[in-house]
Each structure stands twice: as structure tokens, then as C-alpha cells.
Amino acid sequence: MALRKVIERLVQGQCPMPGHIPSGLLKSLAGLSHARGKVSRLSPLERVITSLHHKEPDQVPVAPITNAAARRIIGVSFPDYSRSAEKAADVFCASVDFLGAELIVLLLDLSVEAADFGQEMIYPQNSTAHPNYLNPWIRDVDDYLKIKPIDFRSKAGRMNELVKLCEIITRRVGWKAVVSGFVYGPLGVLSMMRGAGKFFKDCLNYPNHVRKACAAVTETLVEFTRAQCEKGVQAVTIDTLYASLNALPKKTWEELEGPFVREIAACIRESGGFVGIHNCGHGLYFDAQIRSMEPAFISFAHLPDDCSSPTELKEKYGEAVTMVGYIPTPLLVNGTPAEVMEACARQIDILGRNGGYVLAPGCEYPPNISLDNAFAMIKAAEKYS
Amino acid sequence: MPSAASILEDLSRAVFAGQPEEVLRIFRTGETEAFEAPSLLSALTSGLHEARKKLAAAAATVAEFLLSVDALHAGVGCLKPRLSEPQNKPRVVIGVVQGDVHELGAEIIAGVMDAMGYSVLRLGTGKGPDQFIEALNSSRAKLLGLSSMMTTTLPAMRETIERCRRACPDVRIMVGGAALDSSIAQTMGADGYAASVVELPDELERLEALAGSGEEERKYTDYERKIQVIEKGSRHGA
Structure with missing residues (x-):
């Protein structure tokens, strides 16, 4: 069955789902790429797969996460990018073709799911789409109990647009890059419908209300995730911002969101995809997230709560998970390309050893700045790997 | 009857622990009436400063700190009628x-x-x-x-x-x-x-x-x- 799916996708000229390839074969392919990378250039896909198997490719793969920033390559407006799968696909393809992104994460904004649960949205002309926090869907704690799973096929306009984006991108990108879908974890979705400040306190004061809402939201998120995988993305990234010192205590996070993101992760694996995590919080909980989701990669912006240096991070988690990161956003905003390349060189040196590393910004590349520093990252991977 | 020191300590501890209800309860007992407003304010703020230190040491999260801020506000709300406009800070x-x-x-x-x-x-x-x-x-x-x-x-x-x-x-x-x-x-x-x-x-x-x-x-x-x-x-x- 899995082999048939692999053949079908190969016939269509598309990259198969990694989970449909026998793991021994995939590991051998990664080993072969590692060996071949010593004498010749690998394709972006080979680089990412080799790295995800903790072997050094010819050079560190790059995920510049220039999602909304790449709008400016082809002149797409923010609202069009946020609302039209076709326009967004043009933007993501530009980040592959023009910039050379090797791993792309189909993150549009963090309100895709909340909007479909009824949260009123604002689509600014020059900034990321966001909820209208003056009109939150969840006004008091009892509103958590009113949240129900939504009819994904007919009521999930924004989520279905993202699924359509997955379909277009996997077809257009083909073998040129690894494509990851994206889903905001249930706590993230609820915070978009409540406002972060009140939501944090609700998690501590009314955990049962929040847990019930998480269960309802997750039912839809699993459907959303499966739909993305069916369109052929090779991974889905789950955003678990609340698993960090920036938000909730570790134990609270594990109790509130842990079981639900485990369900989403299981759905990704069953569908043949790699599980990814994105968490740009300070002091994120690598250990708790690995326990819950067993991810193939974690994209991060700051060191985890139990590591005091990148060297310690690599020693502690380097064999368990591929690291995607973590060039700081302020450096991308204010640094020169030379400074960015210097930071990339340091990270490649420490985190890139023995594979298991993808060079990337800690969070989405700032949408309205020059793309010079994205090019600097690409150049650094070529020069310092 | 709790001692004077223990009332101030209880207030400080309730802020540190992020318990606005506990702060309000202490004020409702009327035992705080025996204190000058600046002493009570000082107890409340010392609780928040301890919470801030815990946050700085990565031993607490933002969510927990927010509850401490809420507890401080609860106390300051009770004190407001007795507090004059701060003179020494801009x-x-x-x-x-x-x-x-x-x-x-x-x-x-x-x-x-x-x-x-x-x-x-x-x-x-x-x-x-x-x-x-x-x-x-x-x-x-x-x-x-x-x-x-x-x-x-x-x-x-x-x-x-x-x-x-x-x-x-x-x-x-x-x-x-x-x-x-x-x-x-x-x-x-x-x-x-x-x-x-x-x-x-x-x-x-x-x-x-x-x-x-x-x-x-x-x-x-x-x-x-x-x-x-x-x-x-x-x-x-x-």
C-alpha cells in the first residue's frame, strides 16, 4: 500500500511522503547522500533528508522562512497573501526559485485556525493578519465551554485555503525543496480567540475550561493536519509557543496541551510525514515537547530552559532531534549581511556537526525588511559548511 | 490575632504566589487598618520584586508572574483611597x-x-x-x-x-x-x-x-x- 503511494507520487513527478518509504531504505539513502556529498553537490531534498537523519550533507540546508517577506519579490499584497492560496503559492515558489530555500514551512499567520472558529480578523495592508483583539470570541471563561469542533469541509475557509496552498506548492515545488505544512497548537488557537494576557491566567486559574476547549479545537486540527498531509507535504510543523518560560509552567503545558499535540503528531506520522515543531519562546521545553510529539525537527529562536549554550544544546539533544534555527530576528533587522554570515558560521560550526541541523532564522524572516540578510544566510551555508 | 509582621509577610507572600483573592481576603479582615499605607504598599511591592527575581532566574513563567501582577493590583486597589500621588517618581x-x-x-x-x-x-x-x-x-x-x-x-x-x-x-x-x-x-x-x-x-x-x-x-x-x-x-x- 505504502509502496503504491510512493510509486504514484514518483509517477506524478512529486517527492514521496517519507513515512511511506521503508525506514531502512530511507536511512540507507541518507547514508549514500552523505557519502556522495563528500565528492559532489547534493540536491536540496537530499540535503534536508540527510540532515534529518543526522548525517552531514555536502552543506547545511537552509530554511530562510522568508514567507511573507518573499511577497516583495513578486509584488503580492499582504491581504492577498493571507487570503488567496494561488497568490501565497506564487510567494512561496519565489522563495524557492529566487532565494534558494530548501525547506519551506507554509505558515501564513497564526490566526488561520482561530478565524475559522469565528474570531473576527483584521487584514492590514502592510502587516501580518491578526485577530481583532477588541472583539475577542472568548469574552469570559464560560465561553471556552461553547467552543465546538467545526465542520471542516464547509466552515473552515482559511484552513481549506491553506490545504489548497499545500496542494499547489507540492505540485509546483516538486523535488526542489522539502515542504512542511503548518498547524497552530490548540493553546495557540485559543489564545488568538481570547488575547494572550487573559489566556495565560485562564490556563492557571481555569485549566478544566481550557482543556475542554482544547479537546474541541484539536478534533478540527487533526482533520486539518490530515488534509495537509493528503496534499503531499512531507512534514507538518506544529507551533507550540506555550511550551516555554514565556508562557506556562512545564507541568501545566504537559497537562493542558501535551495530550492534544501528541494526537496531532500521531496523525502526521500515520499520514507518512515528518513531525516538526516551531516554538520561538524563551526557555522552551525541548524535553517535554520531545516526550509529547517525538518530532523529527524543532525550529527555535532561543535556548531551551535546560541548556545554557548551543554546545550544551547539541550535546543534550543533537541525537534526538534535528535543530532548525536560530539566527536572531533583531540581527536580521539591524545587522549587516556580514554580521549575519558571521552568526551563521558560528551556528553551523556548533550545531551542524554530524548533521541534524538546518540553518534558519529563529522565527519567520521579518516581512518588511530587505532580503539581503536572507541571501546572507544562503551564502553562509555555501561558504561555511 | 496575627502579629504586625506576619500580616505584612502574608501580603507579600500572597503577591509572590500570585493570589489576588488572598490579598483581598487579608484586606477584608480589617487588620491592615493598623498600618500606614506606605508599609502595606511596601509589603505588596516586595512580593512582586521577589516574583520578578524568580522570573529572572528562569524559575517562573510569564503566566505565573502575571498572577503576581494581578495580586499587586488587587492590593493597590484596596489601598488607593489611602495613597497620595507618588512624589518621588516621574x-x-x-x-x-x-x-x-x-x-x-x-x-x-x-x-x-x-x-x-x-x-x-x-x-x-x-x-x-x-x-x-x-x-x-x-x-x-x-x-x-x-x-x-x-x-x-x-x-x-x-x-x-x-x-x-x-x-x-x-x-x-x-x-x-x-x-x-x-x-x-x-x-x-x-x-x-x-x-x-x-x-x-x-x-x-x-x-x-x-x-x-x-x-x-x-x-x-x-x-x-x-x-x-x-x-x-x-x-x-x-
């Missing part, structure tokens, strides 16, 4: 710049400044330069706190700093938020930057020392130099 205007909807960071900073004895005027999110200038003029504040969590709103932050600087040249401007670091803050012409509530007290102390040092002339010259850097940057399409 008034402060705090808000989030135009285009940005993230209130949490500014709210935490405002809570801690309340605890430090500042008289804080909260403007909320998405405020333009005119609203900041009006608030500074009407409140006669000497300190302005600006927050921006999104890189897309950095141009709004820059414009707000420039306009407020021109309209209210005596006001010190401090910035913070995930989109910034000290270098960006300096380039934009801000006087101060705090990455989080952890660094806030030291940075405020530095700003107050600066204000008392008679360096007004040099500050303006620095500002002009920073503006030149910004203009040069924008010519390069930054």
Missing part, C-alpha cells in the same frame, strides 16, 4: 505603537512600574504619535514607554520616537518588545531599552541618573546623530 505614559496589537508586554511593564511607585498612564495598543504626544502633554509625564512586538511595526515605533522627541524634548523614551534589541533601540533614537521586566529596574535607574546629570545638550546631539544613521539606513531600503 509620571509615565506606556503604550503599544500603531499597527501592533500585542498588549501583554506593555501591561507587564506597567504593572511592575506601578509597583515601583511610578504613576503610570496606560494607553493600550495601536496608538499613533499624536495620541502619545497628547498623553504626555496632558499628564506632564517625564517618561515614555513604547512597545512593539512585530518587526512590521518598527517604522511606526521610529516615527513615534521622532515625533514625541520633537514635541516633548524633555521626555525620556524607553522601548521594549520582541522585535527590538538594544542596538535597534539606539539606532531609533530611544534613550533606554529593556529586553524584559527583568532588566527594567536597572534601566530605569540608569535613565533617572541620566536625567539628573544635566546631559540634556549631549542627549540631543546624540539623537541627531542617530537620526542621521536612520536616514542613511532608509536610503539603502532598510
Whole structure:
């Protein structure tokens, strides 16, 4: 069955789902790429797969996460990018073709799911789409109990647009890059419908209300995730911002969101995809997230709560998970390309050893700045790997 | 009958533990009536400072700290009728710049400044330069706190700093938020930057020392130099 799916996708000229390839074969392919990378250039896909198997490719793969920033390559407006799968696909393809992104994460904004649960949205002309926090869907704690799973096929306009984006991108990108879908974890979705400040306190004061809402939201998120995988993305990234010192205590996070993101992760694996995590919080909980989701990669912006240096991070988690990161956003905003390349060189040196590393910004590349520093990252991977 | 020291300790502990209901309960017992308002305020604020230290040591999360801020506010609310306007600290205007909807960071900073004895005027999110200038003029504040969590709103932050600087040249401007670091803050012409509530007290102390040092002339010259850097940057399409 899995082999048939692999053949079908190969016939269509598309990259198969990694989970449909026998793991021994995939590991051998990664080993072969590692060996071949010593004498010749690998394709972006080979680089990412080799790295995800903790072997050094010819050079560190790059995920510049220039999602909304790449709008400016082809002149797409923010609202069009946020609302039209076709326009967004043009933007993501530009980040592959023009910039050379090797791993792309189909993150549009963090309100895709909340909007479909009824949260009123604002689509600014020059900034990321966001909820209208003056009109939150969840006004008091009892509103958590009113949240129900939504009819994904007919009521999930924004989520279905993202699924359509997955379909277009996997077809257009083909073998040129690894494509990851994206889903905001249930706590993230609820915070978009409540406002972060009140939501944090609700998690501590009314955990049962929040847990019930998480269960309802997750039912839809699993459907959303499966739909993305069916369109052929090779991974889905789950955003678990609340698993960090920036938000909730570790134990609270594990109790509130842990079981639900485990369900989403299981759905990704069953569908043949790699599980990814994105968490740009300070002091994120690598250990708790690995326990819950067993991810193939974690994209991060700051060191985890139990590591005091990148060297310690690599020693502690380097064999368990591929690291995607973590060039700081302020450096991308204010640094020169030379400074960015210097930071990339340091990270490649420490985190890139023995594979298991993808060079990337800690969070989405700032949408309205020059793309010079994205090019600097690409150049650094070529020069310092 | 609890001892005087234990009532103050209980208040401090309730703030530290993030228990607003417990703070209110202590005030409702009437036992706090025996104390001068400044002693009670001091007990409340010491609880928040302990909570801040715990946050700084990565032994607490933002969610837990927010509950401590709430507990402090509960206590300050009870004390309000007995408190006079703080005399020794400047008034402060705090808000989030135009285009940005993230209130949490500014709210935490405002809570801690309340605890430090500042008289804080909260403007909320998405405020333009005119609203900041009006608030500074009407409140006669000497300190302005600006927050921006999104890189897309950095141009709004820059414009707000420039306009407020021109309209209210005596006001010190401090910035913070995930989109910034000290270098960006300096380039934009801000006087101060705090990455989080952890660094806030030291940075405020530095700003107050600066204000008392008679360096007004040099500050303006620095500002002009920073503006030149910004203009040069924008010519390069930054």
C-alpha cells in the first residue's frame, strides 16, 4: 500500500511522503547522500533528508522562512497573501526559485485556525493578519465551554485555503525543496480567540475550561493536519509557543496541551510525514515537547530552559532531534549581511556537526525588511559548511 | 490575632504566589487598618520584586508572574483611597505603537512600574504619535514607554520616537518588545531599552541618573546623530 503511494507520487513527478518509504531504505539513502556529498553537490531534498537523519550533507540546508517577506519579490499584497492560496503559492515558489530555500514551512499567520472558529480578523495592508483583539470570541471563561469542533469541509475557509496552498506548492515545488505544512497548537488557537494576557491566567486559574476547549479545537486540527498531509507535504510543523518560560509552567503545558499535540503528531506520522515543531519562546521545553510529539525537527529562536549554550544544546539533544534555527530576528533587522554570515558560521560550526541541523532564522524572516540578510544566510551555508 | 509582621509577610507572600483573592481576603479582615499605607504598599511591592527575581532566574513563567501582577493590583486597589500621588517618581505614559496589537508586554511593564511607585498612564495598543504626544502633554509625564512586538511595526515605533522627541524634548523614551534589541533601540533614537521586566529596574535607574546629570545638550546631539544613521539606513531600503 505504502509502496503504491510512493510509486504514484514518483509517477506524478512529486517527492514521496517519507513515512511511506521503508525506514531502512530511507536511512540507507541518507547514508549514500552523505557519502556522495563528500565528492559532489547534493540536491536540496537530499540535503534536508540527510540532515534529518543526522548525517552531514555536502552543506547545511537552509530554511530562510522568508514567507511573507518573499511577497516583495513578486509584488503580492499582504491581504492577498493571507487570503488567496494561488497568490501565497506564487510567494512561496519565489522563495524557492529566487532565494534558494530548501525547506519551506507554509505558515501564513497564526490566526488561520482561530478565524475559522469565528474570531473576527483584521487584514492590514502592510502587516501580518491578526485577530481583532477588541472583539475577542472568548469574552469570559464560560465561553471556552461553547467552543465546538467545526465542520471542516464547509466552515473552515482559511484552513481549506491553506490545504489548497499545500496542494499547489507540492505540485509546483516538486523535488526542489522539502515542504512542511503548518498547524497552530490548540493553546495557540485559543489564545488568538481570547488575547494572550487573559489566556495565560485562564490556563492557571481555569485549566478544566481550557482543556475542554482544547479537546474541541484539536478534533478540527487533526482533520486539518490530515488534509495537509493528503496534499503531499512531507512534514507538518506544529507551533507550540506555550511550551516555554514565556508562557506556562512545564507541568501545566504537559497537562493542558501535551495530550492534544501528541494526537496531532500521531496523525502526521500515520499520514507518512515528518513531525516538526516551531516554538520561538524563551526557555522552551525541548524535553517535554520531545516526550509529547517525538518530532523529527524543532525550529527555535532561543535556548531551551535546560541548556545554557548551543554546545550544551547539541550535546543534550543533537541525537534526538534535528535543530532548525536560530539566527536572531533583531540581527536580521539591524545587522549587516556580514554580521549575519558571521552568526551563521558560528551556528553551523556548533550545531551542524554530524548533521541534524538546518540553518534558519529563529522565527519567520521579518516581512518588511530587505532580503539581503536572507541571501546572507544562503551564502553562509555555501561558504561555511 | 496575627502579629504586625506576619500580616505584612502574608501580603507579600500572597503577591509572590500570585493570589489576588488572598490579598483581598487579608484586606477584608480589617487588620491592615493598623498600618500606614506606605508599609502595606511596601509589603505588596516586595512580593512582586521577589516574583520578578524568580522570573529572572528562569524559575517562573510569564503566566505565573502575571498572577503576581494581578495580586499587586488587587492590593493597590484596596489601598488607593489611602495613597497620595507618588512624589518621588516621574509620571509615565506606556503604550503599544500603531499597527501592533500585542498588549501583554506593555501591561507587564506597567504593572511592575506601578509597583515601583511610578504613576503610570496606560494607553493600550495601536496608538499613533499624536495620541502619545497628547498623553504626555496632558499628564506632564517625564517618561515614555513604547512597545512593539512585530518587526512590521518598527517604522511606526521610529516615527513615534521622532515625533514625541520633537514635541516633548524633555521626555525620556524607553522601548521594549520582541522585535527590538538594544542596538535597534539606539539606532531609533530611544534613550533606554529593556529586553524584559527583568532588566527594567536597572534601566530605569540608569535613565533617572541620566536625567539628573544635566546631559540634556549631549542627549540631543546624540539623537541627531542617530537620526542621521536612520536616514542613511532608509536610503539603502532598510
